Amino acid sequence: MNNPDFIPYKPLEEFSEKEMKKHSSNFFNSIKSRRTIRHFFKKQIPFSIIKNCIKAAGTAPSGANLQPWQFVVVSDPKVKKEIRIAAEKEEEAFYHDTAPDDWLEVLEPLGTNEVKPFLEDAPYLIAIFIKKYTIDSQNRISKHYYVHESVGIATGILITALHFSGLVTLTHTPSPMKF
Amino acid sequence: MNNPDFIPYKPLEEFSEKEMKKHSSNFFNSIKSRRTIRHFFKKQIPFSIIKNCIKAAGTAPSGANLQPWQFVVVSDPKVKKEIRIAAEKEEEAFYHDTAPDDWLEVLEPLGTNEVKPFLEDAPYLIAIFIKKYTIDSQNRISKHYYVHESVGIATGILITALHFSGLVTLTHTPSPMKF
Numbered sequence: 001m002n003n004p005d006f007i008p009y010k011p012l013e014e015f016s017e018k019e020m021k022k023h024s025s026n027f028f029n030s031i032k033s034r035r036t037i038r039h040f041f042k043k044q045i046p047f048s049i050i051k052n053c054i055k056a057a058g059t060a061p062s063g064a065n066l067q068p069w070q071f072v073v074v075s076d077p078k079v080k081k082e083i084r085i086a087a088e089k090e091e092e093a094f095y096h097d098t099a100p101d102d103w104l105e106v107l108e109p110l111g112t113n114e115v116k117p118f119l120e121d122a123p124y125l126i127a128i129f130i131k132k133y134t135i136d137s138q139n140r141i142s143k144h145y146y147v148h149e150s151v152g153i154a155t156g157i158l159i160t161a162l163h164f165s166g167l168v169t170l171t172h173t174p175s176p177m178k179f
Numbered sequence: 180m181n182n183p184d185f186i187p188y189k190p191l192e193e194f195s196e197k198e199m200k201k202h203s204s205n206f207f208n209s210i211k212s213r214r215t216i217r218h219f220f221k222k223q224i225p226f227s228i229i230k231n232c233i234k235a236a237g238t239a240p241s242g243a244n245l246q247p248w249q250f251v252v253v254s255d256p257k258v259k260k261e262i263r264i265a266a267e268k269e270e271e272a273f274y275h276d277t278a279p280d281d282w283l284e285v286l287e288p289l290g291t292n293e294v295k296p297f298l299e300d301a302p303y304l305i306a307i308f309i310k311k312y313t314i315d316s317q318n319r320i321s322k323h324y325y326v327h328e329s330v331g332i333a334t335g336i337l338i339t340a341l342h343f344s345g346l347v348t349l350t351h352t353p354s355p356m357k358f
Contacts, residue, residue: 009214015345017225024231024344028238031336035188036240046196052203059207060335061215061350064285102322106243143281146352152331153350156239157210159332160339165203166194171240171332173325 031160037168038112040122047075049165050124057158063145069154070129077120084119087172091116118170128155210339216347217291219301226254228344229303236337242324247311248333253304263298266351270295297349307334 015023054071062068074080091114095104119125130147144150155171162169194202233250241247253259270293274283298304309326323329334350341348 010212012212012345020228020345021225024228024340027340027343028231028235031235032238033189033191034238046200049199049203052207056207056210059211059213063352065289066285103324106245106321110244142285145282148327149331149352152328153335153338156332156335157339160336161203161206164206166191166199173242173328
């Protein structure tokens with residue numbers, strides 16, 4: 001394996017204790033106003049904002065720095081509709097058939113159900129995929145490591161970036177996830 | 180299950196497109212300066228900063244909002260030393276015995292090895308645990324859902340919060356993780 005090109009580290013501006021306290025407190029106060037939102041304005045949002053947030057997510061640490069993620073942004077109304085139909089079919093089975101009672105019980109106060117208009121209303125759907133390995137030009141498979149942890153961290157940065165950009169998000173994990 | 184107390188949602192201040200672009204770009208430019216750091220100053224950092232960042236992590240979305248995480252902060256030098264000894268023992272076995280060659284190959288350009296002084300140097304170690312279920316006062320077990328995704332997202336917010344507070348982090352995943 002060739003050595004990758006590293007970008008030299010430029011240390012952060014050093015904050016005083018007082019500044020660190022202020023910044024950590026400001027960060028908490030902003031992020032605690034974040035909610036998982038199920039109702040979206042049908043409003044156009046410039047793609048450059050989404051792109052900046054996904055680029056931010058791509059700076060996440062990852063197992064052996066292999067960056068085992070793929071973000072797919074969907075804005076085409078036809079594709080969003082197809083995703084909604086497929087998701088609602090799975091979710092209908094989940095809520096009315098396959099979900100264990102104790103799972104439904106903890107979901108009950110949240111008032112969620114199988115109807116997912118947000119999958120069409122939101123201007124963008126971001127499908128996040130875990131890449132368990134890559135295949136190079138010689139068909140050699142390279143495994144990735146700590147993929148769930150790495151992609152989870154990247155997703156946390158993505159949600160935070162979108163929040164600080166003034167956008168709201170819904171973290172939707174269809175069951176089964178591979179639907 | 181009783182209905183939990185919800186905190187009413189206060190919508191975000193609405194940003195103009197121009198502001199959203201600016202905020203997303205500022206966020207990306209800051210977070211892209213983050214690096215995973217293996218050398219720490221042996222410097223005291225007020226615990227309140229760490230606490231704010233963990234509180235920020237605890238605002239993460241989670242499966243059925245069950246918040247399946249536990250953050251344990253270690254600052255006692257004796258406990259840090261014990262953790263270093265135990266981690267180095269596992270890592271020695273990993274680097275010299277159990278790690279498959281292709282894993283070592285992708286780690287090679289990063290220059291990591293089994294020597295982990297940072298586990299003693301860093302003022303705080305934050306051990307992050309996944310809680311797969313809770314047991315209530317009547318000994319009833321309640322399962323949690325999407326625990327890896329939820330804890331990953333919370334960890335992403337934690338790393339971001341620490342970065343924005345002016346601190347550096349190392350995301351260390353000992354192998355085996357349950358060491």
